[in-house]
Amino acid sequence: MSSVRPYHHGNLRQAVLDAAAAVVRDRGVSDLSLREVAADIGVTHAAPRRYFPGRQDLLDAVAVEGFARLGARLREAIEASPGYEKQVRSVARAYLDFATSEANLVELMFAHKHGAGGPDVGESASAAFEPMLQMFRRGQTEGVLPNRDPERTGLIFLATLQGIAGLVNCGVVPAGQLDDFISDTVAQFPSGPSSLTTQRRRGSR
Template identity: 80%
Template sequence: MSPDRPYHHGNLRQAVLDEAATVVRERGASELSLRELAATIGVTHAAPRRYFPGRQDLLDAVAVEGFARLGARLREAVEASPDYQKQIRSVAHAYLEFTISEANLVELMFAHKRGAGGRAVGESAAAAFTPMLQMFRHGQAEGMLGHHDPERIGLVFLATLQGLAGLVNCGVVPAGQLDALLDDAVARFPHGP
């Protein structure tokens, strides 16, 4: 081991995750290499394997962190207003802003493998969408949803937003049309689909 590449790196796990998130954001998950990350961070090529035995373990951990970040944004959006109808717009805007600005990360988050880390990714995804579900349960408690199932409405809402983000991210829908489409989508959800 050469003196310019020491094994110890403070919080190596977080340093590897941070650098991996940067690579995913800028170049996509397919470009992620543990060896390259180690070189960038300045540790031996074996050092990251202490926390991430394989590439998929690292990708799963990046996806888990991505869902945690998304969940925090959705929670902030719900908490920004006690008004149910304003919450719907706020959540939709927060979701689209995240999924469009973090397109490569979102692709990884929704395309994870069901390996050893699959359970952690699934649990983090469920936790991320809890604020959205709580918003629709709140709407139901206020009598805004009638007999509609808040979980089903939440799933349709999520699918609608994910579809809009996907269309923008792949270039089918110009970003300039997003606000009008968002208005149309949000208008369908205060009282159920």
């Protein structure tokens, strides 16, 4: 039985989301059912349908909340780190910590039936990654990323982090090597014009 916060009157929707998130985290999406969630929080099996008519509605809501949590982590990482290079490193650490500790949730966020194509899920995903995009936009404005598209840079950065997280989650890469991978990832995103020049010279050899 999943451990969730007790249900209190007026907080049914959040109680359902908390219980569903616990099931996803501990056992995966395939084990999630509205009936089990209702039993976990001690309400009738029909009660959650007041807010989530079907299982997919609940999955969408869990994904939306997951992106909200991720976005908060990324904003906190940026706000706590002065300077572009420290922000890139901090964001990489925050993302990988989230994606490896919440592997089932992240899989749901990116790959459930509607995915990021669902309106609510898509909007929450865009909001979650906006701090990362703003970081690269500032880098371009400050001359750290000259002649680079911030959106494309952000997408490559995200793809790199998600790939690393996937390798950790499936056991190919030991979690103890995350620091090394973070350092290697940060090195791919210049911390100044001189770094970009160095990369170009290396590429021309």
